[in-house]
Amino acid sequence: MTDEHSTDQAADPFKPYKGRFQSYPGLPKQGRDHQEILRELSVISEEENARWKTGRVSGTFYHAGDAHRAFLNDIFSLFSHVNVIQADLCPSMSKFESEIVAMTASILNGDAVKAVNPEEEVCGTVTSGGTESILMAMKVYRDRAFYEKNITQPEIIKPKTAHPAFLKAGQYFGIKVVEIPTGQPDFLVDPAAVEAHINDNTIAIVGSAGNYPYGLVDPFDRLSDLALKYDVGLHADGCLGGFILPWIEKLGYPVPVFDFRLPGLTSMSADTHKYGFGLKGTSVILYRNKELRRYQYFDVPDFPGGIYASPSASGSRSGGLTASTWASMVSLGEAGYMDAAKSMMAVADAIRAGIEAIPELILIGDSTFIISFRSDEIDVFHVNDFMKTKGWRFNVLQLPPALHFCVTMPQVQVPDIAGHLIEDVKAGVAYAKSKAGTVAETTALYGMAGSAETNQMMSELLSAYLDHFYTV
Ligand SMILES: Cc1ncc(COP(=O)(O)O)c(C=O)c1O
Structure with missing residues (x-):
């Protein structure tokens, strides 16, 4: 079916369906046939799935295979129409959500809290995603500081590497966000620098387990000491690592303690929709x-x-998501998550070893499931340009320029994906050498941020992109 409204068939990477399928600038007068819609959307879905099923896409698609997804979709359909906050009509939601929270607390050593203070018990809520979890924690610290300490100019301290959701919380809730730069040698936040910024308005300090750019775990033992010393909150952002680092630790990898075993840790986010x-x-x-x-x-x-009454920022939420999250956890169990972590780490270890052996590349930090690298000799953005031609999608990092690959289950499902990746990265390094002195395509997008002026320019471009996203 063609798009009767579109004459411009020029390739727009954000609008690939223009001209291929009907567009809807308004509601169609008559509804369309179910089977026809299903066929059309199946084509789109399969085309988009084909990309990450190659195993060449970093992160983003975490799940444990088609059978697992089909199972979750079956569960979703049983409760898709249910509203989580209508607990009187659907008490199943209370069962599922309280158990999701309890199971997550058990993974993150919630039991340790009682040993420090028998009056305390780890608790929580389910939210719509990592950003909402972080927003909620920051609102909690703001309100606690206001009601208990009369703090009206609240501040939080975060490593530069902690997720932008903390900046969003600052913007939404009127909290000043103090960013601590991170960098060589270990790319972790320096607790001494954090301490130097704690003042009477500080309501919480924040670290990541692991952070998005590098997958690194901040030194929470020392942040915990600071939180206790200055009586401020300590949030561990485990959105990314919360459901994988505990298994990686059990597999024997050195993972710094980041959870409720630390007496100063007061909150933690962990994303059920990632690992x-x-x-x-x-x-x-x-x-x-x-x-x-x-x-x-x-x-x-x-x-x-x-x-x-509602527990979080969202109002109505789909019971399908709650039920399928619960089903994901109980169907995998500890053994399922351990198996998944083991197989993902086998791939991650092979990628890490391969990158380490390439003399022009420098690994960033001591990470586990994410492998990040930079270079003092070549422009890694040229390497990214080359990898794109081979179908790879690395995550592009800036300040400093670097690339990362986040290993998830799709990599486990493609034989010798690490071997193929390393082979192509080697060729990418040779390509980068041949392009020395020229500007990489990747640089056009990522080389700008930094100064206030270029940030402002980027900001306008990003707003234009979002406007374009919502243009039919
Ligand atoms: C470390 C970390 N924190 C928070 C988030 C935000 O999570 P979400 O995108 O689910 O809102 C992410 C997302 O990638 C993340 O990697």
Whole structure:
């Protein structure tokens, strides 16, 4: 079916379906046939799946295979129409969500909290994703600081490498975000630098387990000491690592302690929709005690529409996501997650060893499931240009320029993916040498950020991109 509204068939990478399928600038007068819609969307879905099924896409698609996804979709369909916050009508949601939270707490050593203080018990809520979990934790610290310490100009301290969601929280909730630069030699946050920025307005400090750019775990033992010394919150962002680092640690890899075993740790985010292998749209936010969680809740007892309460930023949420997340966890169990982690780490180890053996490349930090590298000799953005021609999608890092590959289950499903990756990276390095002195295509996008002026320019480009996203 062609697009009657589109005459411009020029290739726009963000609008590949223009001209191929009907566009809808308005609601169609008559509804379309189910089978026809299903056929059309199956074509789109299969084409998009083909890309990551090559195993050449870093991160993004985490799940444990087609059978697992089909199972989750079956579960989703049983509860897709259910609203999680209508607990009176669907008490199953209370079962699923409380158990998702409890299981996540058990993975992240929630039991250790009671040993320090028998009055405390790790608790939490399910949210729509990592960003919402982080937003909620920052709101909790802001409100706690206001009500308990009368802090009206709240500040948090984060490593530069911690996720932009903390900056979003700052913008949404009026919290000043103090960023601590990270860099050589270990690319981790320096606790002494964090301490130097703690003041009377500090409500929380933040670290990542592991961080998005490099997969590294910040030195939480020392951050925990600081949190206790200055009586501020400590949030561990385990959105990415929360459902894989515990298994990696059990497999015997050296993973710094980052969870509730630390007495100063007060909250933690962990994404069920990443390495929890759930469908997209859920995450867990955990707190050290129920008093903290109370600051997350929202209620309006005198709403004319009836008494209103919701635990998080979202209002209605699909019970399908909750049920399928629960099903993902109980169907895999510890053994399933361990097996997955073991097979992903076999790939990650092979990639790491291969990169380490390429003299022009320098590994960034002591990471596990993400392999990041930079170079002092060649422009790694040229390497990225080359890798793109071979169908690879690395994540492009900046400040400093670097690339990372985040290993997920699709890599496990393609034989010798690490061998192919290393072979192509080697060829990419040779290509980069041949292009020395020229500007890489990747640089056009990533070489700009840094100064206030170029950041402003990038900001405008990004807004234009988002406008374009919502253009039919
Ligand atoms: C370390 C880390 N924190 C937070 C987030 C935000 O998660 P989400 O995209 O689910 O909102 C991500 C996403 O990649 C992440 O890697």
